Amino acid sequence: MKILAIDTATEACSAAISVEQKTDSIFEVCPQQHSQKLLPMVEQLLERNEQTLATIDYLVFGRGPGSFTGVRISTGIIQGLALGTEKPVVGISTLATMAQQAIDETQATLIAVAIDARMDEVYFALYRNENNLACLLGEEQVLGPDAVLELLTDKPDVLCGTGWTAYKAFENVVAQAGQPSILYPSSAAMIPLAIEAIGQDNVSDVENIQPVYLRDKVTWKKLPGRE
Known part of the structure; x- marks a missing residue:
């Protein structure tokens, strides 16, 4: 099984790839730079693990909660990746x-x-x-x-x-x-949760993915043409 995971829900930006149970990841705390940093991270991980989006089986994203803008970025990018490849998507809680x-x-x-x-x-x-x-x-x-x-x-x-x-x-x-040992989510830690979700068939197609904001005042617009 080959999994690509991304997260931008907090001040941190991260991506991870799991190929046959071996995980490689990139993590960086970079407030307000997620949209510039994330796709190069994905490209770097795919290249150094000799994969392409076409060879990935599942796409995973941090669905929130977290920064409204950050959650929207990860949701939008995973939509773009999934639309181009028709890969199934798994949303994982931040x-x-x-x-x-x-x-x-x-x-x-x-x-x-x-x-x-x-x-x-x-x-x-x-x-x-x-x-x-x-x-x-x-x-x-x-x-x-x-x-x-x-x-x-x-x-x-x-x-x-x-x-x-x-x-x-x-x-x-x-x-x-004690002081918090982990301040921000890392995509590498999403992999075992994603494997469990996949095993339970908790997978969506791109049209039905949903970010989680927890605050009702924030709404998400689905893809054009979707109600």
Whole structure:
């Protein structure tokens, strides 16, 4: 199986390719440069792994939540890649990606992820390690810090994301669990989640992919001619 994954949902931009269970990736923190950086990353990965878009089996993208502009960029680029190749697409949660990276690196059991959503809110979710995969507990939400604290009834093993250091209300959580070990999602961590989704046939064609913003005030326009 050959998978190409991209993510631009946060200040980081990344791409990864998995060829027969071997993963190669590029990661860079480059705010406001995603649209310039991403396609060259993809081209570099394909070239050095002796692949083309035609040989890739599945396209994977970070579906959000995260920066509105960043999520739109990854969604738009994956649309362009999929339209040209008619490849099936898998959307992976930005929050789950960071939790998966924490599992890959530390074998953590309970992971709390919070991305700063501005306006005194964070994109938040809890994940449990089940057979080395990040499994969502409850739902992904956009919440104020006080609401997040009410949900943290158990101390997480690892914190991920920029949200934990963005608000004073989280000082005690950080003091107990430690500084966030992972601030931004990396496409390499999307690969195991994508393989699991593919195995469960959780795959879309390009016309039906959906970004996830969590804030209702943001809407996504589908491809022309699609309702």
